[in-house]
Amino acid sequence: MLPTYLQRAFANPVRVLTCVSMATALVACGGGGGNPGGTSSVTPGTPTTPTPGTPTPTTPVVPAEPKMTVQLIDAAGLPITTLSGGQAGQVKVTLLDAKGNIAPNEVVKFTTDDTLLQFTPVSGSALTDASGVAVITVKPASVTAAGAVNIAAVATASGKAVNGGINLAVGAAPLTLGTIKFLPERNEAEILPAFGTAVLQIPITTGNVPAATAPGLTINSLCSNDGTASIVPGALDKGMQSVTYTNKGCLRGTDTITVSLGNFNQTIKIGVGKANIGTIQFVGSDLAGSSIVLRGSGGLGRKESSILTFRVLDQNSIGLPGVDVTFTATTTTGGLIVQPAKATSDATGAVTTTVASGTIPTPVRVVAQATRNGTTISGLSDSLIISTGLPIQKSMSLSADSYNIDGLNYDSAIAKVTVLMADQYGNPISDDTAVNFVTEGGAIATPSQGGCKTKDGGCTVELKSQAFRPLNGRVTVLAYVQGIEDFIDANGDGVYTCGKPIPADEKDPTPYRPLVDSCTFGTGEIAKDQGDPFLNVGNLAIIRGNPGGNTLQRDIDPAKDRQYNSAIGDLPFPYNHAKYDAKGNQQWGLNYIWREAEIVFSGDDPTFIRQFRDAEGNLSDWTTANGPVDTIAGLSGPGCSNQVLYFRIVDVNNNPLPSGTTVSAGDSDKVQPQSVSPNVIPATNRLGGTQHWVNIKAETNCAPGEFSIKTTTPRGKSVAKGYRSGPAAP
Structure with a gap:
């Protein structure tokens, strides 16, 4: 008798065939008691004996479904993916039933998710023919319709619904x-x-x-x-x-x-037609300000010319191109020129010209003029100043905020040194003119540059006390710059008129060019031949005013100290030739101009030197012939009266004490010193120190008394000098 599972198999021949065909892959086919989802491992060639009570695995049976294909084709039957303008296409659907057979006489419904398309027939449905094919016509809803759209198709075959679709692009008509x-x-x-x-x-x-x-x-x-x-x-x-x-x-x-x-x-x-000119506007210049320097004074950031821009406008204030404009200056003083004298406006109506300075300071304006269609229009520039030449020796000065700083015994005492310069007309020189400084003692200027650049005609540097310190405490500061030597402009043309030029380039045939070429001294206008600058480091001093002290006055000749003397250490600056020439090079032209100043490194230990006024009213130093130096005669005793004490104060080098030092009356007994005059040491480099006086009031009963005079430096150091009263000389 056959096993039960074989009886079931032969009871269904089709299933037997299926199982036989799948015998190599499956342990069992159909049957009850399987193990859904389980797996089984079978060794090839080895019989598999089912385990009692274990379900046999089965393969799920998937029901067959109808199928649909959708195409968009053109009039020639070729597949397309776009429709544009009035172009029409056909949507073709092929329908198969669940067994894979063609499905005739089935209704296919077409829909779209946008309003870009319209179907023919408008019902949007069609019947499959004997070949299982349904066709419907589609075209854009309008010639301007454009976008992306989907067409969906739905049908029923073998009693089951089936659907499909296609995407296409819709474009407007060209x-x-x-x-x-x-x-x-x-x-x-x-x-x-x-x-x-x-x-x-x-x-x-x-x-x-x-x-x-x-x-x-x-x-x-x-x-x-x-x-x-x-x-x-x-x-x-x-x-x-x-x-x-x-x-x-x-x-x-x-x-x-x-x-x-x-x-x-x-x-x-x-x-x-061309437009008429409405106006000519002045736009501006390429200058940061409104002035240019005199001819020959350019360089170092100074400009001898300026570009002026005008704009030609039509009646509606729109830039007018292609207009010829002529330019003239309101003055040609000193040889001022305007070039070009004629130019044509560009696409924006802009037109430019250049003003080049002359040799004489003057204000100037430029007139721009143009004609179109019989109409002439002119425009006027802003005022331009022709000014500021090179610095001239006579207009150069050097000063300091203090000529006596507390620098003999201390480092980093500072004097601010200022140089001011102007041109031959007294106008401050152009900004950023470089000035060099050198000194025989201390240190001057900054580490980045040994000088300064001018602003508003001048600049300032600092002299700082430090080694080297001259033995006499007097430090010379020399400032020098390239400029022009003094001359008298007799003919008023603004330049030095030369009789015998010395060309900068002997092969250059160009006529004499002031400040470029030199001129043989004495052949042109009256001028001063500038000698070479030098750093005055000698032991003699520049004396300003009355030095005081008879001995000093007799022994020092100020004129000698202004003479170059290499034996005592004087140094020529700059080193542009082999030897120093006090008389100059016998030429007029661009040269070094300079000024110098003496600044004292003052000590803070005062010496009080009593003085007396002679019959002529002059002050002289006290001597033993005048009596005891510390006793004020007539301030006590019979017939006493108020007295005046005259004195001068010097440091160890016979120089003034530091500026800002106060001078005042100190302790007193019986007598009453009044305020000292002057009571503050001024900024001075005066050889022989500073002179002072004080009124002393006698005691009511002419009793003898004492008093003192003291100095206090800006650093707070105080030193006093004592005096006593005495009877009048018999």
């Missing part, structure tokens, strides 16, 4: 450009005047239907590219694009307008 023309029509010979307007009509269709939009439409012209015409599109109405054309004074005479749309291009010409 735009077409019609014949363009002006309205009202005009011929090319007819001139549109400046700032006149004309209306251009541009027909545009899409699929032979008036276009509602015209993306990609471009309109330009030769004059609009020049900036002398404007093109302003209006609204697109019923396929007609209106454009307003305005002539802004085009210089071409005839303008060509080009209209482009896709692959379409059209041109039309129109006659245009």
